[in-house]
Amino acid sequence: MAVKSTRRTFLKQSGLLAAGTAAGSLTSLGVDLGTKRALATELRIRGAQAYPSICPYCAVGCGTLVHVEDGQIVNIEGNPESPVNVGTLCPKGAATFQLHVNPNRITNVLHRSPGATEWEVWDLDEAMDRIAELVKEARDETFIEQWEGVDDEGNEVTKLANFTPAIFTLGGATMANEWNHIHQKLMRGLGVVAIENQARI
Numbered sequence: 580m581a582v583k584s585t586r587r588t589f590l591k592q593s594g595l596l597a598a599g600t601a602a603g604s605l606t607s608l609g610v611d612l613g614t615k616r617a618l619a620t621e622l623r624i625r626g627a628q629a630y631p632s633i634c635p636y637c638a639v640g641c642g643t644l645v646h647v648e649d650g651q652i653v654n655i656e657g658n659p660e661s662p663v664n665v666g667t668l669c670p671k672g673a674a675t676f677q678l679h680v681n682p683n684r685i686t687n688v689l690h691r692s693p694g695a696t697e698w699e700v701w702d703l704d705e706a707m708d709r710i711a712e713l714v715k716e717a718r719d720e721t722f723i724e725q726w727e728g729v730d731d732e733g734n735e736v737t738k739l740a741n742f743t744p745a746i747f748t749l750g751g752a753t754m755a756n757e758w759n760h761i762h763q764k765l766m767r768g769l770g771v772v773a774i775e776n777q778a779r780i
Contacts, residue, residue: 624654631658634672638751638777639663641672652679714746718769721745742770750776 627646642661659666
């Protein structure tokens with residue numbers, strides 16, 4: 580005897596079948612993908628040297644492992660030994676690989692002179708020299724050796740200041756302790772007092 584199936588019955592049975600398939604994984608059907616996943620991961624980074632690094636995005640400072648083979652980055656993933664993220668990465672951090680391996684990535688120093696409409700390609704040394712010139716120029720023009728003011732009792736006082744209010748520096752999550760130490764010494768040596776870090780903001 581043939582079973583008559585209506586459209587409503589067909590859709591209901593299809594929905595139940597789809598839900599059952601979604602609820603039960605391939606493993607429950609006797610398919611074990613664990614070995615294949617492990618093998619795929621191993622083949623992807625086999626022979627590569629892993630270098631610990633830090634995600635360049637927000638101020639959290641999640642740890643990453645950068646896998647390098649023959650001088651080329653082949654994979655970037657979360658570092659399971661990092662106490663910050665324990666191997667996990669957000670979508671932006673998981674896409675860090677494309678920051679380096681991307682045909683649209685700018686690898687030259689571009690400079691546009693005041694009033695110009697076109698970008699010029701500068702040598703890195705030339706760009707660094709120009710930045711140093713501008714920093715020195717801003718410091719020399721705004722450097723304050725003595726501060727004159729009034730104390731709590733209304734007396735005029737003069738105090739040694741040696742600072743510049745024209746330069747501000749903002750650190751980021753990718754800066755290591757050693758880098759921050761040298762950076763602080765440089766900025767304070769220049770007389771910069773507006774020193775901030777992304778992690779605190």
